Amino acid sequence: MSVVRVGLDAVSGRAAALDETSRIVASYRGTGSAARLLDALLAKVDAEAVDRVVAILPEPVPTGSRIGILRIGGATALPPLAGWPVEMSTALAGPVATVRGGHEYDGTASAPLDLPAVAEFARRCVGNVRAVAVSGVHGLENPDHEQQAATLLAEVLGPDVPVRKGSETEAIGLLERENTAVLDASLAEFTRTRIEELGTAVRKHNPKAELYLVRGDGTVLPELAAQRHATACLGAARAALLHGAARLAGVPAAVVVDATGSQTVVGTTHGGLLPESGAHREFGGIRIGWRLPRLTVLDREGSLPAAVARARYGHDDLPVVLIGDRPLPDAIRPPDADLAAAVGAATAEAAGSVDRIFWQGAGGREDSAARARQLARDAAIRAGADPRTLRETPVKEALMTYVPVPAARLQATAVGPILEPVAP
Amino acid sequence: MEHVAESAIDDVVRGAVHFGSGGGGDPYLGQQLLVAAVRRHGPIPLVTAAELPPDALVLPVVSGGTPHTLVEKAHSTVEAETLRTAVEARAGRKCAAVLPIQLGSVNVAVPLAVAAELGLPCLDLDLMRRTLPSIDLTLLRLAGFSVSPITVVGGSGVVAEFSQGSDAVLGELVRAVLPPLGLVALISAYRVTAGDCARLGAVGSISECARIGAALAEPGYEPYLRACGGRLVCTGTVAEVLQHSSDGWPRGVVSLDTPEGFARIDFQNENLIVSREGTVLATVPDLIAVADADTSALTQTVDLAVGQEVHVLASPVDERWHTPEGHAAAGPRAFGYAVDPVRFDGSTSLAGAR
Numbered sequence: 087m088s089v090v091r092v093g094l095d096a097v098s099g100r101a102a103a104l105d106e107t108s109r110i111v112a113s114y115r116g117t118g119s120a121a122r123l124l125d126a127l128l129a130k131v132d133a134e135a136v137d138r139v140v141a142i143l144p145e146p147v148p149t150g151s152r153i154g155i156l157r158i159g160g161a162t163a164l165p166p167l168a169g170w171p172v173e174m175s176t177a178l179a180g181p182v183a184t185v186r187g188g189h190e191y192d193g194t195a196s197a198p199l200d201l202p203a204v205a206e207f208a209r210r211c212v213g214n215v216r217a218v219a220v221s222g223v224h225g226l227e228n229p230d231h232e233q234q235a236a237t238l239l240a241e242v243l244g245p246d247v248p249v250r251k252g253s254e255t256e257a258i259g260l261l262e263r264e265n266t267a268v269l270d271a272s273l274a275e276f277t278r279t280r281i282e283e284l285g286t287a288v289r290k291h292n293p294k295a296e297l298y299l300v301r302g303d304g305t306v307l308p309e310l311a312a313q314r315h316a317t318a319c320l321g322a323a324r325a326a327l328l329h330g331a332a333r334l335a336g337v338p339a340a341v342v343v344d345a346t347g348s349q350t351v352v353g354t355t356h357g358g359l360l361p362e363s364g365a366h367r368e369f370g371g372i373r374i375g376w377r378l379p380r381l382t383v384l385d386r387e388g389s390l391p392a393a394v395a396r397a398r399y400g401h402d403d404l405p406v407v408l409i410g411d412r413p414l415p416d417a418i419r420p421p422d423a424d425l426a427a428a429v430g431a432a433t434a435e436a437a438g439s440v441d442r443i444f445w446q447g448a449g450g451r452e453d454s455a456a457r458a459r460q461l462a463r464d465a466a467i468r469a470g471a472d473p474r475t476l477r478e479t480p481v482k483e484a485l486m487t488y489v490p491v492p493a494a495r496l497q498a499t500a501v502g503p504i505l506e507p508v509a510p
Numbered sequence: 511m512e513h514v515a516e517s518a519i520d521d522v523v524r525g526a527v528h529f530g531s532g533g534g535g536d537p538y539l540g541q542q543l544l545v546a547a548v549r550r551h552g553p554i555p556l557v558t559a560a561e562l563p564p565d566a567l568v569l570p571v572v573s574g575g576t577p578h579t580l581v582e583k584a585h586s587t588v589e590a591e592t593l594r595t596a597v598e599a600r601a602g603r604k605c606a607a608v609l610p611i612q613l614g615s616v617n618v619a620v621p622l623a624v625a626a627e628l629g630l631p632c633l634d635l636d637l638m639r640r641t642l643p644s645i646d647l648t649l650l651r652l653a654g655f656s657v658s659p660i661t662v663v664g665g666s667g668v669v670a671e672f673s674q675g676s677d678a679v680l681g682e683l684v685r686a687v688l689p690p691l692g693l694v695a696l697i698s699a700y701r702v703t704a705g706d707c708a709r710l711g712a713v714g715s716i717s718e719c720a721r722i723g724a725a726l727a728e729p730g731y732e733p734y735l736r737a738c739g740g741r742l743v744c745t746g747t748v749a750e751v752l753q754h755s756s757d758g759w760p761r762g763v764v765s766l767d768t769p770e771g772f773a774r775i776d777f778q779n780e781n782l783i784v785s786r787e788g789t790v791l792a793t794v795p796d797l798i799a800v801a802d803a804d805t806s807a808l809t810q811t812v813d814l815a816v817g818q819e820v821h822v823l824a825s826p827v828d829e830r831w832h833t834p835e836g837h838a839a840a841g842p843r844a845f846g847y848a849v850d851p852v853r854f855d856g857s858t859s860l861a862g863a864r
Contacts, residue, residue, distance in 0.1 A: 161584035163623055164539075168546035190692040191579050196666065223583045259581040261542060364815045366538075373538055380817060382804065399747050399767075399817040443578055484812045485753045485760035486576045487533060487779040488643055491689050495578055 090131055093330075093432030094141040095425075096120040097323040101127040102428040103136070108333055113425055121287035133291035137507060140298045140306055140431040141284060142322045148370030150272030151216035152180045156207050156239070158222035158231045159188020159196050160260055166221075167268070169261075171371055178272045181210040187231045188223030191493055192445040196223065199231040201238065208242035217271035218243065221252030221264035226442040229253040248274040250314065256441050256465070257375030258495060262366060266317055266375040273316035281313045296507070298470065302367065302376055303360055304329045304430060305437040305501060308470050317374050320367055323427050325360055325379060327409065328353045330430025334420035335407040341397040343390065343417065345410030346424075350384040352393040356401060357477060358435045358501045390414060437501035438465025446492040455481045458496040466500040476502040511634060511717040513553040514622055518720055519544045524808075525723030526618035528738060528825070531797045532781035532811035534614025534641040535577040543584060543619045547626040554622050555631040556716055557607055564705030566606035568633060569597055572645055573620040574662065574684065575694040577810075580616060583665060589696045590627040593663045596671065597698050600659060608632045609702060610715060611648065614641035618719055624696070635707055636715040637700070639828035640797055643779045645684065645699050646677040647840050649712055649830050660684060660699040664691030712828065731806050731821050740825025740854055743784055743791050744768045745803065748818045751811075764800075764814055766822070775800070775822065777811045782845050784822055792824035793847075795831035795840040796854040799823045824854035832861040 090111060093102045101123040103112040112130040114123060120141045128136070155166045166182050167175040185207065187199035211218060218239055222232045232251045239249050250271040252263035270277075281299065288297045299312035304325030307318055324344075332340040332355050339356040354361055360379035367376040382393040390412060398404050408417035409426055420426075440461040444454035458481050467473050482497040514522055523541045527534065548554060562568075571593070573585065598604055608625035610618060613636050625632035637648035646657040657680055660672040670687050672680050688695060725737035735741060746768035753762040764775040773786040781798035784791045792798055799808050803819035814820065830836055832853070837860075842849040852858055 159583065160586075162586040162588065163590075163627065164543055164546050164584050168549070169542035188583070191582070196583075196692065258578060259536075259539075260583070261539070261581070361817060362815060363818070364813045380815065396747065396817070396819055400749070483753065485755050485762075486578055486693070487760055487812065488574075489576045489685060489688050489693055490755075490759055491576075491693065493578075 088135060089137050090135040091432040092124065092127060092136055092139045093428040093430065094120045094123050094139065095323065095326070095428040095431060096123060096141065096143050098424070098427060099123065100425050100428040102425045102432055103127055103131045104429065104432045108433050110422060110425065110429065113422065115424070120284050124287055124291065128291050136292050136295045138296050138298065138504065139288045140300060140434050142300045142326055142427060142431055143280065143319065145320055146273050146276060146316055148174065148269065149177055151275050152214070153178055153268065153271045154180045154207065154211035154215040154218040155182045155268055156204065156218065156220045156235060157184040157264065158199065158220065158235060159186065160184065160223045164261070166264055174370055174372065178268065180215040181207060183207040189228040189231065191224055191227060191443050192447065193224070193228040195231070199234055201234070204235045204238050205242065208239050211243060215247065217248045217250065217274040219250045219264065219267035219271040221260060221267050223260055225251070225253035225263060226256065250274065254315065255375035256439055258442060259375070262373055262375040265372050269317050269369055269372065269374060270315050277316040278313045281309060285309055298434070300326045300431050300434055303379065303437065304434060306434045306470055306504065311469070317369055317376060320369060320376065324351070326430030326434065327427040328355045328360060328430070329434065330426035330428065331407045331409050331420065331423070333429050333433050334422060334426055335405065335418040337405050337407070337418070339401070339404055340407045341394055341404050343394065343406060343408045343412070343414060345408065345412040350388065350390065350412060352382040352384065352397045353379060354397045354404070359437065359479070359499060435501050436466055436469040436471035436504050437499055438462050438467070438469050438471070439497070439499040440465065441497045442495070443493055444496050446494060454494070454496060458498045462498040462500040466502065470504045471500070471502045472505040476500045511556055511720055513555045514544070514548065514716065515553040516545060516548045519548065521720045521723035521727065522716060523615050523619060523723065524726045525719035525721065526613055526615045527808045528722050528726070528797065528799060529613035529639070529719070530615055530641045530780065532777055532800055533779040535580060535616035536810060537615040539581050539584060540615040540619030543623045547623040551626040554626045556634040557631040558634055558713065559704045559707035562606050562704035564703060564708065566704040567601050567603055568607050568609045568702050568704055568707060569594060569605040569630070570609045570611050570637065570698050570700050570702055571621040571624050572611035572697050573616050574697040575688055577616065579693040583692060583694050585620060585694070585696050586665060587627050589663045589665065590624040592667065592669060593661060593696050593698055594628055596661045596663070596669050601701065605630065606704065609707065610636040611645060611699065612636055612638035612641050613715055613719065617641065618716065632716065633707060634714055634716045635712045637712065639712055641780055642840055644681045645697065646681045649710060649828060650700055650702065651677060652830060652833070652835050652839065653710060655700055657681070657699050659701065660697065662687055663696045665694060726806065726808065729806065731801055731823060734806070735823065738825040740823050743822040743824050744770065744773050744786060745821050746773055748814050748816050748820060750816065751814050762811065764811060766820070773822065775811065776847065778845060781811055783842055783847060783849055784824065790849055790852045791856060792854050793842045793849060793852045794845065795827045795836060795851070797825045797827055799825070826854050829861045834860065
């Protein structure tokens with residue numbers, strides 16, 4: 087029996103079922119929740135054949151439940167939420183504490199973790215919060231103190247109070263990771279509820295089907311990981327559209343022009359990834375750890391050929407795929423263009439990235455580059471990728487400025503097809 | 511400008527990036543530090559040197575370390591107090607105001623935040639008029655002052671003092687103590703009075719940041735060029751960003767694909783030289799900024815991404831850097847490049863000879 091993958095685009099109300107060759111075998115255009123789109127689509131497809139459902143959900147609003155916020159180490163001049171819009175911080179913040187601990191850039195502890203202070207913070211949270219965010223200085227270079235604190239918090243608060251750690255976000259900058267953990271924690275209940283509802287709907291049709299959500303880079307997060315990271319999925323609809331448009335056009339990489347809205351957006355999909363802009367994503371005016379893809383947004387007067395030329399930079403042979411209606415010679419206008427995001431979801435791959443400071447003292451640069459690549463591969467495999475078919479980007483290195491020390495920021499990404507479940 | 515209120519912070523920090531010349535740290539950290547300080551202590555008062563008694567001792571402040579670690583562990587409130595206590599104990603008297611040593615997004619925000627924390631006003635001037643990578647590269651030193659005494663305060667409560675000696679050696683020593691402090695420290699240097707500051711006359715630094723920052727918030731790069739008196743050097747697409755560290759110092763090159771051929775920017779911490787097809791177009795000590803063509807925002811050079819469309823913009827620095835002494839300290843040769851200084855507008859004259 088042939089296998090079918092489902093892509094659900096609950097933002098535009100589109101659903102598509104694709105076979106292994108990425109051919110559309112059924113589609114549905116309508117309104118309603120992702121679960122309703124799935125029901126409608128599976129009226130046309132044998133649910134038994136569906137082994138994977140990949141969904142894009144509407145973006146949450148940046149208000150959630152009241153949470154506790156714990157900082158390990160770090161500047162007292164810059165406490166958690168210090169620069170947030172006041173109405174946001176007032177709405178979200180329960181107990182806030184900064185405790186001694188945290189690490190240095192080379193992973194050594196700055197001070198022992200103040201466990202009694204963590205326990206005191208945990209007691210203040212009891213009955214007061216729906217979730218907790220814990221972030222430590224240099225938590226990526228060494229997550230030990232975050233982990234110890236999270237364990238203690240779980241013991242005191244029990245399994246019903248989720249704990250989000252800053253080191254779950256691969257981003258340099260304590261504030262960026264902390265802001266992400268805080269927002270993920272505040273949206274934990276909302277996100278879990280709606281993904282569980284969709285999971286229940288999927289399993290009602292086929293208990294063996296796996297559920298994934300689309301991330302902001304157009305690759306997937308497994309169901310349970312997506313419940314933990316609401317902010318990881320911001321921008322999913324746009325990203326899936328870019329990948330999906332290329333799929334519909336039958337090309338592996340492309341410059342994609344989306345002219346369906348009041349503004350025209352030009353982006354690039356290449357090697358299954360969207361080139362990053364380097365700029366941080368914001369949510370409710372708050373900077374978070376995720377990066378924005380490089381997009382050019384044009385109003386009606388903007389020069390489309392110039393934007394396309396820029397998006398193509400370095401890859402002069404990339405074809406141009408046009409979604410929507412604008413005059414553009416030589417562009418591929420794929421059929422079923424309104425299904426682009428749903429198709430992008432159904433065909434999405436899994437990826438993992440690393441972006442942190444590596445101490446290069448002992449093994450030197452080659453050793454740290456190898457560690458960076460391994461971390462990226464591990465993250466991709468955790469996201470669902472098949473380890474046998476992973477592709478890697480070159481490791482990007484930025485040296486420390488102002489101080490001559492053997493440490494550098496390394497960035498790398500691994501991406502590849504999702505691991506197929508073993509045939510029974 | 512009489513004080514820095516929350517409403518002025520975005521402009522001040524955005525303008526400070528201009529003086530970073532491609533370095534000086536990510537503005538987000540500076541912006542957040544200032545918002546936190548103003549929310550806790552109220553608007554930060556600015557003073558001119560003339561408003562203080564001429565013999566009043568001032569507290570020069572600079573943030574030492576690397577931007578990558580500062581965004582993890584910015585300074586704490588305790589370090590500001592420790593620094594003041596150490597400087598006052600040695601001088602035997604009280605500090606009347608905080609003095610920024612250099613301009614750049616982190617090093618405008620940190621002295622202002624320190625002033626707020628200590629309940630002192632901040633002087634609306636600085637000693638460098640831009641970001642340069644060493645605390646001995648100041649106009650005060652060109653005027654004959656010694657960089658010592660230097661006080662370094664680390665996050666773990668460590669205080670290191672360097673009381674006398676060759677300025678170049680002291681600069682090396684300060685950098686040498688940074689790694690065990692986690693590459694973040696709050697530093698004071700120079701013995702300076704308000705009268706010294708008045709004679710130096712590098713006035714209006716924070717106000718300048720606010721003015722240039724307001725221009726940067728306007729669409730396009732022309733308002734910015736009018737505000738800083740600079741010019742557009744070229745527009746191009748980032749083709750490559752390379753860094754290597756052959757002599758212990760990071761050296762980097764940005765290659766830009768421009769309609770007039772390939773341009774390159776040589777940078778270490780800040781942008782140092784912009785050239786095209788072998789012709790030097792502008793060099794340090796003038797300021798070389800890179801702006802994203804879409805957003806007009808000035809960018810840290812290490813954050814440039816291949817394929818990004820950018821404008822390279824050069825602008826003048828304080829005239830005193832264009833003296834023989836200024837060029838010897840902060841011209842391209844001081845950074846190891848066999849190139850003579852070229853001003854932002856392509857000219858090569860020394861100060862007073864224009």
